[in-house]
Amino acid sequence: MRKTTIVPAVIATFVFSFGFVLSMAGSASAESAADNYNLFCVQCHGTKGTGKGVNAPALAVAPRNHTSAKDMSALKDADVFKAIKEGGVAVGKSTQMPSFASNMTDAEITEMVKHLRGMCKCEGKK
């Protein structure tokens, strides 16, 4: 009789704990580079990535055209990563590009660099 009470309780505890761990893991899951670009980058770089976002008219320095193979291939992947994580100033560029370290994880920024390479259809400077 006692065994029949304890066993379901142990199973229920296990299922609950497993579900809780899963839900916590889910809340910290990575966003796709496309979604991150869509929310964080589009405001200045534009929906097409050409640097003509809704904020662009207010900017003293035109946002980079991510579709330009010529411009993007002049940049090393490491510098693109650094610009996103630490801001434009960290790579000698505009203060208008802030650090997105609080918006994206390092892993998400790495994926973003790959996403940008897909947009320019180009490789980074070696």
Added chain:
Amino acid sequence: MKRLIVLSCLLAFTMAFTGQALADGKALVDSNKCGDCHQMAGPAAATIADVMKRKAPDLFYAGSKFNKEWLVGYIQNPTQLRPAGTVYRNNIKTEGDKDIVGDLPKCASKLSAGDAAAVADYLMTLTDASMAAGVFKQDKFKKARAKILMKKKEACDACHMFPGKKGKPGKGGVSCPTFAGIGARLNPDWMYSFIKHPQHWDPKVWMAKREFTDAQLQLMVNFLSSMK
């Protein structure tokens, strides 16, 4: 003894009246279906997919964020404080390769002065206990120093519009709320907290977190508070 009885009656009346106003405010929020667009209970959206579903600003910490006097006026005549809407990304149209702001949805509610006061009373009860009160120190400040920090160094005007002089249109970006009237609108302690750590309030907000000293935060919030 008589005085004590009178005072007790007054106190009971005041408490009953306040309680009734809060109940009315909550009922008005429900009957006007504010919750259809505004999130009235936390936590804030934690994924981009959920942020994209946001139709209007979160109100579950309205009592920490807003100044009550401003709320009472605003609820009677809501206007667009975010030039590109609540989530700018949902309101963009493309012309050629250039993005422009499309048509923006409007807040349907326009309440009477009495109802607006009751709703404001209720909204002011929706606070976030994690926010430290009394952090902001109102003080004399040099506007030129604030402008150097906020425009030249941090480029806040890339996303926020600064108010124009003498009624002229402001200058700045459109993806975040305008600074015009922000001093009347927001509680300076909340501004301090939000600028210090935007993701604490809105995990997926598109504003980047910067590392500011207390002195820099005080300077910025003093400047913003002067924009009334």
